[in-house]
Amino acid sequence: MSDQHWILTAQCPSRLGTIDAVTGLLRQHQLYVTELHSFDDSHSNRFFIRACFNAESALKEDDFRQQFSERASEFEMSWELRPADYKPxxxxxxxxxxxxxxxxxxxxxxxxxxxxxxxxxxxxxxxxxxxxxxxxxxxxxxxxxxxxxxxxxxxxxxxxxxxxxxxxxxxxxxxxxxxxxxxxxxxxxxxxxxxxxxxxxxxxxxxxxxxxxxxxxxxxxxxxxxxxxxxxxxxxxxxxxxxxxxxxxxxxxxxxxxxxxxxxxxxxxxxxxxxxxxxxxxxxx
Amino acid sequence: MSDQHWILTAQCPSRLGTIDAVTGLLRQHQLYVTELHSFDDSHSNRFFIRACFNAESALKEDDFRQQFSERASEFEMSWELRPADYKPxxxxxxxxxxxxxxxxxxxxxxxxxxxxxxxxxxxxxxxxxxxxxxxxxxxxxxxxxxxxxxxxxxxxxxxxxxxxxxxxxxxxxxxxxxxxxxxxxxxxxxxxxxxxxxxxxxxxxxxxxxxxxxxxxxxxxxxxxxxxxxxxxxxxxxxxxxxxxxxxxxxxxxxxxxxxxxxxxxxxxxxxxxxxxxxxxxxxx
Amino acid sequence: MSDQHWILTAQCPSRLGTIDAVTGLLRQHQLYVTELHSFDDSHSNRFFIRACFNAESALKEDDFRQQFSERASEFEMSWELRPADYKPxxxxxxxxxxxxxxxxxxxxxxxxxxxxxxxxxxxxxxxxxxxxxxxxxxxxxxxxxxxxxxxxxxxxxxxxxxxxxxxxxxxxxxxxxxxxxxxxxxxxxxxxxxxxxxxxxxxxxxxxxxxxxxxxxxxxxxxxxxxxxxxxxxxxxxxxxxxxxxxxxxxxxxxxxxxxxxxxxxxxxxxxxxxxxxxxxxxxx
Amino acid sequence: MSDQHWILTAQCPSRLGTIDAVTGLLRQHQLYVTELHSFDDSHSNRFFIRACFNAESALKEDDFRQQFSERASEFEMSWELRPADYKPxxxxxxxxxxxxxxxxxxxxxxxxxxxxxxxxxxxxxxxxxxxxxxxxxxxxxxxxxxxxxxxxxxxxxxxxxxxxxxxxxxxxxxxxxxxxxxxxxxxxxxxxxxxxxxxxxxxxxxxxxxxxxxxxxxxxxxxxxxxxxxxxxxxxxxxxxxxxxxxxxxxxxxxxxxxxxxxxxxxxxxxxxxxxxxxxxxxxx
Incomplete structure (x- = not known):
């Protein structure tokens, strides 16, 4: 995960703390956010976030996934994490x-x-x-x-x-x-x-x-x-x-x-x- | 009508000679066309024309109207002639x-x-x-x-x-x-x-x-x-x-x-x- | 500050933790973020953020300002906090x-x-x-x-x-x-x-x-x-x-x-x- | 030239009668104009025209070209006549x-x-x-x-x-x-x-x-x-x-x-x- 660009996207029901659930963990793992957009739709009561970040440290992808997974389930988040150059x-x-x-x-x-x-x-x-x-x-x-x-x-x-x-x-x-x-x-x-x-x-x-x-x-x-x-x-x-x-x-x-x-x-x-x-x-x- | 800008518009059923009916008379009266657009719609079978012209001669508007009127009725044309600065x-x-x-x-x-x-x-x-x-x-x-x-x-x-x-x-x-x-x-x-x-x-x-x-x-x-x-x-x-x-x-x-x-x-x-x-x-x- | 919409904007030199400095404090004060955009310009090496949030709690504006001010100076941030309906x-x-x-x-x-x-x-x-x-x-x-x-x-x-x-x-x-x-x-x-x-x-x-x-x-x-x-x-x-x-x-x-x-x-x-x-x-x- | 679509374009110095020089001959040869645009540029003192027409008669292209050529030289026109489906x-x-x-x-x-x-x-x-x-x-x-x-x-x-x-x-x-x-x-x-x-x-x-x-x-x-x-x-x-x-x-x-x-x-x-x-x-x- 070193020196790589990643994109993390997530959505979940509107609730206090959704952004922080994402940015907090990114910060904790020394991940450098280059661009972030979030929107909380007051009509559908859903929260959406897309964060681009660089990983310069040697963090294992698996560890991050597991930790984020725990937070995500707490917020009923569906989410995806992909290298920015991932080819679907x-x-x-x-x-x-x-x-x-x-x-x-x-x-x-x-x-x-x-x-x-x-x-x-x-x-x-x-x-x-x-x-x-x-x-x-x-x-x-x-x-x-x-x-x-x-x-x-x-x-x-x-x-x-x-x-x-x-x-x-x-x-x-x-x-x-x-x-x-x-x-x-x-x-x-x-x-x-x-x-x-x-x-x-x-x-x-x-x-x-x-x-x-x-x-x-x-x-x-x-x-x-x-x-x-x-x-x-x-x-x-x-x-x-x-x-x-x-x-x-x-x-x-x-x-x-x-x-x-x-x-x-x-x-x-x-x-x-x-x-x-x-x-x-x-x-x- | 001298030194004035005019706009002549007309429409009628599609037929050979429609443009010439307009441009011919303009020419005959020494009227100087600055811009002309015509379109013959093959779907509705109708002809449309818009001509802008300058009148430098001393032609009476009434004469022109009368003469154009004759041509127009021959082609079943509806038409309008107005000074370009006419304010409806x-x-x-x-x-x-x-x-x-x-x-x-x-x-x-x-x-x-x-x-x-x-x-x-x-x-x-x-x-x-x-x-x-x-x-x-x-x-x-x-x-x-x-x-x-x-x-x-x-x-x-x-x-x-x-x-x-x-x-x-x-x-x-x-x-x-x-x-x-x-x-x-x-x-x-x-x-x-x-x-x-x-x-x-x-x-x-x-x-x-x-x-x-x-x-x-x-x-x-x-x-x-x-x-x-x-x-x-x-x-x-x-x-x-x-x-x-x-x-x-x-x-x-x-x-x-x-x-x-x-x-x-x-x-x-x-x-x-x-x-x-x-x-x-x-x-x- | 209760029940009000606010906009917080800030910019500072690029550095790890900039977003979290903002979102963390918002979270800490129970402030509800409705929209957030951040951009980290790798050319100028500067970070920019705009967060819209609602304050439902009874937090004093002064307290928030003082606490954010401390974080901001640590990051050399220039920032502004305004009610969304503020009229400059x-x-x-x-x-x-x-x-x-x-x-x-x-x-x-x-x-x-x-x-x-x-x-x-x-x-x-x-x-x-x-x-x-x-x-x-x-x-x-x-x-x-x-x-x-x-x-x-x-x-x-x-x-x-x-x-x-x-x-x-x-x-x-x-x-x-x-x-x-x-x-x-x-x-x-x-x-x-x-x-x-x-x-x-x-x-x-x-x-x-x-x-x-x-x-x-x-x-x-x-x-x-x-x-x-x-x-x-x-x-x-x-x-x-x-x-x-x-x-x-x-x-x-x-x-x-x-x-x-x-x-x-x-x-x-x-x-x-x-x-x-x-x-x-x-x-x- | 029968049943064909043609495009005639021309330009020349501004002068009374330019449009009529084009439309008159088209009319004379029973050519059906479907679309015509002309513009007389008062800044450069030049006239421009583009006429699309259908030829249903059996007129020879050569005859038309020769006759138009005469008019064109009178007006110092440069011009081109091409079938609409001509492939340059x-x-x-x-x-x-x-x-x-x-x-x-x-x-x-x-x-x-x-x-x-x-x-x-x-x-x-x-x-x-x-x-x-x-x-x-x-x-x-x-x-x-x-x-x-x-x-x-x-x-x-x-x-x-x-x-x-x-x-x-x-x-x-x-x-x-x-x-x-x-x-x-x-x-x-x-x-x-x-x-x-x-x-x-x-x-x-x-x-x-x-x-x-x-x-x-x-x-x-x-x-x-x-x-x-x-x-x-x-x-x-x-x-x-x-x-x-x-x-x-x-x-x-x-x-x-x-x-x-x-x-x-x-x-x-x-x-x-x-x-x-x-x-x-x-x-x-």
């Missing part, structure tokens, strides 16, 4: 559209999205070559109404076998079953091609065109029991005018979607995002 | 909130909103002093469920007697009757305190809070038979995060509302906005 | 332009800018009426090359007699003397009508026009020995195009200036801004 | 950084950047594989102080042999010779990693860090005799705060650069950009 394993689900996947993979290769990608799964073969370019295993799992349960079982198996910590639906054009949604609740990020709670249903950009909107947007959110309505992480938006026909809106939307999804995934990976009931707390950079 | 008469409807009115009046005084304001009408007395500061007649027309028809009749009378060309609902917290909406269709601008088609109904910012949105917005639109759903002129938006409680969202919203409404009114006044069915065409600066 | 006394310096002053006064009246304004000082009489509308004492202190030292002495006297805690140069078109700048260093906010380090010198919008820029901006900053180059608090920007002549840029600039200055003043007043050498740390909402 | 041949110059090239190539593959890329030229071999992935010939032309003239001669030869119509310096980290700049003046787009006229010289993001800016930006511009100071096409910007160290600003800058350069190239390719002395006219979508 992220599974990507896609269909035919490559704009989101392309951006995620590029940021991944650049090192500006600090993740491992053990697998890309698609119900279509189209993006196999793109996955190959980045040396990532590609699983083509076609789906029909009849084979949906089996296909989802296969997806789930890959997720489990790769010890995935996050699933990203990068324009995966299938509706996941309620059961699958439940399994992925809170650790799968979807991109909704509209500014929730805006246009729902099919062809949101065509709906937007008919409505004559002057802005279009997209929403990245965790999935919960409702695939398209979970807690919002990030929203992106851009201006349009009368000269944008539906196809132009779709093109504009693609740009917003990829930027918004990548931002949300980065925020999640950097442990800036906390679930807070139907909402999120995001300590932005 | 605008009636403001308000209740108690002053953030939108304050901004409109300030821009008006600065000369950056080129209008006359023959009257400010309110169902509350609160903004009388503000109107007085800007030397604008203030009409306090209280309203109850019983007196609504009479109050609207009074409003309508003021609108008519002042020859108003535009009505601005600057956070007028009353629902206009269907009849009043119909009368004002296409020439009254309302500010909807949400990014349509987002949160409808009461307390949109509280709804936004519950939903955990990361952006809030406002929509300026013409009223039609539906007070809150007419053709959109402008939309404003800003980012928020988890630390915005409902009151903070309301405060943020106020800033977006006033900026968005003022922008829409300015665009209307500069004759940049055209009704296009349920949508608008806006030739922005 | 702010002096406004203006000339003829009213766009910045108008916005500041409006936000002040609305209660969204939590300040007292003991005086508005101007070298021109033009804005006397505006000050009167808001019931604020207006001091007309004309200036010539010869009377500059005396005029500045008068300004300084007003600042001192009113116990001002902040001076805002809301488009005060005079260059303050080096001596005056020194006196106000770090507690006077100026608005530079350009996006520093952009166009300097006279007529920045005309320079911007000649350069053909596609964006214009403004910078709110503390003044230091250089009136126009002190630590930046906030920057605003907007898009323009070829159709913006210099006058249009000036008008656009006015809108950016007022929004940017108001934002910077609000951030200062909410104790979100820390001086950090030639830079600032701003814990934004 | 664009040469990319790069070094080691791939963020700009990657985005340009992706948009190219998607069809949202309507170009041919006959060659990518680099002074380093690093991006050869990326070029290969998109099946584009890659020319590795290393450079030393001694070989600069020869290397530029090779670049020039490739440009000429491929009949390139546009050169894009997608983070080409070499300073082109004055001679080369002259040859490319007005038809080579460079990305400057700062918001001109902001930080010049080396390491602009480090300069920005020292200055403590709250925004960073990038500028896409044509090169002229000064490689880094030609007419601006597009500028991009984003917010940063105190927590961005120089490396973070560089990463943020990369995102702005790629978006801004791609936008400028698209605007150029869609014939929306006109040179206007040291400035540009850009008829944006």
């Amino acid at each position: 394993r992220v599974i990507m689900l896609v269909s035919k559209f490559d704009h989101c996947l392309n951006d995620l993979l590029y940021q991944y290769k650049m090192g500006s999205l600090n993740i491992e990608i053990p697998a890309i799964i698609s119900n279509h073969p189209d993006l196999k070559e793109l996955a190959g370019w980045y040396d990532i295993p590609f699983h083509h799992l076609p789906i029909t109404a009849d084979t949906k349960p089996q296909q989802e079982a296969q997806i789930w198996q890959i997720i489990q076998e790769s010890n995935a910590e996050l699933v990203v639906l990068a324009r995966y054009m299938q509706v996941l079953s309620a059961e699958m949604c439940q399994k992925l609740e809170g650790w799968a990020i979807n991109i909704h091609h509209s500014l929730l709670p805006g246009f729902k249903g099919a062809k949101p950009y065509h709906q937007a065109y008919e409505k004559g909107v002057k802005t279009v947007g997209a929403t990245a959110h965790y999935i919960n029991d409702d695939l398209d309505e979970g807690p919002i992480i990030a929203q992106g938006i851009d201006s349009v005018d009368h000269a944008y026909y539906p196809d132009d809106l779709v093109a504009k939307g693609r740009d917003i979607e990829r930027v918004t999804l990548t931002r949300a995934v980065r925020q999640h990976v950097e442990q800036r995002v906390f679930l807070n009931g139907n909402r999120t707390v995001v300590f932005a950079q | 008469r605008v009636i403001m409807l308000v209740s108690k909130f002053d953030h939108c009115l304050n901004d409109l009046l300030y821009q008006y005084k600065m000369g950056s909103l080129n209008i006359e304001i023959p009257a400010i009408i309110s169902n509350h007395p609160d903004l009388k002093e503000l109107a007085g500061w800007y030397d604008i007649p203030f009409h306090h027309l209280p309203i109850t469920a019983d007196t609504k028809p009479q109050q609207e009749a009074q409003i309508w009378q003021i609108i008519q007697e002042s020859n108003a060309e535009l009505v601005v609902l600057a956070r007028y917290m009353q629902v206009l009757s269907a009849e009043m909406c119909q009368k004002l269709e296409g020439w009254a601008i309302n500010i909807h305190h949400s990014l349509l088609p987002g949160f409808k109904g009461a307390k949109p910012y509280h709804q936004a809070y519950e939903k955990g949105v990361k952006t809030v917005g406002a929509t300026a639109h013409y009223i039609n038979d539906d007070l809150d759903e007419g053709p959109i002129i402008a939309q404003g938006i800003d980012s928020v995060d988890h630390a915005y409680y409902p009151d903070d969202l309301v405060a943020k919203g106020r800033d977006i509302e006033r900026v968005t409404l003022t922008r829409a009114v300015r665009q209307h006044v500069e004759q940049r906005v055209f009704l296009n069915g349920n949508r608008t065409v806006v030739f922005a600066q | 006394r702010v002096i406004m310096l203006v000339s003829k332009f009213d766009h910045c002053l108008n916005d500041l006064l409006y936000q002040y009246k609305m209660g969204s800018l939590n300040i007292e304004i003991p005086a508005i000082i101007s070298n021109h009489p033009d804005l006397k009426e505006l000050a009167g509308w808001y019931d604020i004492p207006f001091h007309h202190l004309p200036i010539t090359a010869d009377t500059k030292p005396q005029q500045e002495a008068q300004i300084w006297q007003i600042i001192q007699e009113s116990n001002a805690e902040l001076v805002v140069l809301a488009r005060y078109m005079q260059v303050l003397s080096a001596e005056m700048c020194q006196k106000l260093e770090g507690w006077a906010i100026n608005i530079h009508h350009s996006l520093l380090p952009g166009f300097k010198g006279a007529k920045p919008y005309h320079q911007a026009y000649e350069k053909g820029v596609k964006t214009v901006g403004a910078t709110a900053h503390y003044i230091n020995d250089d009136l126009d180059e002190g630590p930046i608090i906030a920057q605003g920007i907007d898009s323009v195009d070829h159709a913006y002549y210099p006058d249009d840029l000036v008008a656009k600039g006015r809108d950016i200036e007022r929004v940017t200055l108001t934002r910077a003043v609000r951030q200062h007043v909410e104790q979100r801004v820390f001086l950090n050498g030639n830079r600032t740390v701003v814990f934004a909402q | 041949r664009v040469i990319m110059l790069v070094s080691k950084f791939d963020h700009c090239l990657n985005d340009l190539l992706y948009q190219y593959k998607m069809g949202s950047l309507n170009i041919e890329i006959p060659a990518i030229i680099s002074n380093h071999p690093d991006l050869k594989e990326l070029a290969g992935w998109y099946d584009i010939p890659f020319h590795h032309l290393p450079i030393t102080a001694d070989t600069k003239p020869q290397q530029e001669a090779q670049i020039w030869q490739i440009i000429q042999e491929s009949n390139a119509e546009l050169v894009v310096l997608a983070r080409y980290m070499q300073v082109l010779s004055a001679e080369m700049c002259q040859k490319l003046e007005g038809w080579a787009i460079n990305i400057h990693h700062s918001l001109l006229p902001g930080f010049k010289g080396a390491k602009p993001y480090h300069q920005a860090y020292e200055k403590g800016v709250k925004t960073v930006g990038a500028t896409a511009h044509y090169i002229n005799d000064d490689l880094d100071e030609g007419p601006i096409i597009a500028q991009g910007i984003d917010s940063v705060d105190h927590a961005y160290y120089p490396d973070d600003l560089v990463a943020k800058g990369r995102d702005i650069e790629r978006v801004t350069l791609t936008r400028a190239v698209r605007q150029h390719v869609e014939q929306r950009v006109f040179l206007n002395g040291n400035r540009t006219v850009v008829f944006a979508q």
Whole structure:
């Protein structure tokens, strides 16, 4: 743990002493805090904290974990401790559209999205070559109404076998079953091609065109029991005018979607995002 | 008409020769076009044009109007010709909130909103002093469920007697009757305190809070038979995060509302906005 | 101190234990932290912290101050403790332009800018009426090359007699003397009508026009020995195009200036801004 | 020319009748104008026009060109007529950084950047594989102080042999010779990693860090005799705060650069950009 950067995140019910429970132990172990954000939500009565620190001493990680664990249970805290350069394993689900996947993979290769990608799964073969370019295993799992349960079982198996910590639906054009949604609740990020709670249903950009909107947007959110309505992480938006026909809106939307999804995934990976009931707390950079 | 700046706007069904009908006559009368925008909407099959020009010759306005009128009727054009510094008469409807009115009046005084304001009408007395500061007649027309028809009749009378060309609902917290909406269709601008088609109904910012949105917005639109759903002129938006409680969202919203409404009114006044069915065409600066 | 919201801010050289010095004492006094942000700048080697807390106990403010004072001196901390609803006394310096002053006064009246304004000082009489509308004492202190030292002495006297805690140069078109700048260093906010380090010198919008820029901006900053180059608090920007002549840029600039200055003043007043050498740390909402 | 979409652009000295010279002939040939923008710059005394039209008749392109050519020479117009789906041949110059090239190539593959890329030229071999992935010939032309003239001669030869119509310096980290700049003046787009006229010289993001800016930006511009100071096409910007160290600003800058350069190239390719002395006219979508 020497000379390393760490990120500690925690949340628990609101109570006196929550911050001190974290900062006190960090201090006790001579850990140097470089950045700290806490928020106590008076609406949900929950406390959230994210602390970045450097460890220059030779403290054993195990000791710290054990001691913090005791404090945490006293406060009913859920918490995570990770090296700042920890790379979570992220599974990507896609269909035919490559704009989101392309951006995620590029940021991944650049090192500006600090993740491992053990697998890309698609119900279509189209993006196999793109996955190959980045040396990532590609699983083509076609789906029909009849084979949906089996296909989802296969997806789930890959997720489990790769010890995935996050699933990203990068324009995966299938509706996941309620059961699958439940399994992925809170650790799968979807991109909704509209500014929730805006246009729902099919062809949101065509709906937007008919409505004559002057802005279009997209929403990245965790999935919960409702695939398209979970807690919002990030929203992106851009201006349009009368000269944008539906196809132009779709093109504009693609740009917003990829930027918004990548931002949300980065925020999640950097442990800036906390679930807070139907909402999120995001300590932005 | 000598040495003056003019703006000519027109719209009509799509047809070959529409632009030439405008530019040809301008040329014929030695009028110097400084800026021209046209758009032919292949969805609604309508043509829109806005031309700014200088008149250095001594042409009589009447002659030009008559000749253009002939061409226009041939193309079923509706059109307007105005000096660029023409100040339309605008009636403001308000209740108690002053953030939108304050901004409109300030821009008006600065000369950056080129209008006359023959009257400010309110169902509350609160903004009388503000109107007085800007030397604008203030009409306090209280309203109850019983007196609504009479109050609207009074409003309508003021609108008519002042020859108003535009009505601005600057956070007028009353629902206009269907009849009043119909009368004002296409020439009254309302500010909807949400990014349509987002949160409808009461307390949109509280709804936004519950939903955990990361952006809030406002929509300026013409009223039609539906007070809150007419053709959109402008939309404003800003980012928020988890630390915005409902009151903070309301405060943020106020800033977006006033900026968005003022922008829409300015665009209307500069004759940049055209009704296009349920949508608008806006030739922005 | 019971049932009140407080804000505690501090900065000091980087050192192990800085956060704990703050949070530990807050905990000890049963003070409930609702929001905390800290940042340790590895470039300047300085630590910054802002903590919002509620006091439900009956602790005397004096006791807390004395005890914190001891810790603070150990860490060479400079710090401030204020009720969250504390209204600092702010002096406004203006000339003829009213766009910045108008916005500041409006936000002040609305209660969204939590300040007292003991005086508005101007070298021109033009804005006397505006000050009167808001019931604020207006001091007309004309200036010539010869009377500059005396005029500045008068300004300084007003600042001192009113116990001002902040001076805002809301488009005060005079260059303050080096001596005056020194006196106000770090507690006077100026608005530079350009996006520093952009166009300097006279007529920045005309320079911007000649350069053909596609964006214009403004910078709110503390003044230091250089009136126009002190630590930046906030920057605003907007898009323009070829159709913006210099006058249009000036008008656009006015809108950016007022929004940017108001934002910077609000951030200062909410104790979100820390001086950090030639830079600032701003814990934004 | 039947059933095709065309774009006609022209510019000439300001003079009465310029628009009519264009629209009149379009009308005469039964060409259907779908969108038209004109601007007459009273500062440079030049006129600019962009007309999109559909040709449903069987008119020969040659006839139209010849007739328009006559009118154009009367007005000293320079002009271009192209099918809307015309793909100009664009040469990319790069070094080691791939963020700009990657985005340009992706948009190219998607069809949202309507170009041919006959060659990518680099002074380093690093991006050869990326070029290969998109099946584009890659020319590795290393450079030393001694070989600069020869290397530029090779670049020039490739440009000429491929009949390139546009050169894009997608983070080409070499300073082109004055001679080369002259040859490319007005038809080579460079990305400057700062918001001109902001930080010049080396390491602009480090300069920005020292200055403590709250925004960073990038500028896409044509090169002229000064490689880094030609007419601006597009500028991009984003917010940063105190927590961005120089490396973070560089990463943020990369995102702005790629978006801004791609936008400028698209605007150029869609014939929306006109040179206007040291400035540009850009008829944006």
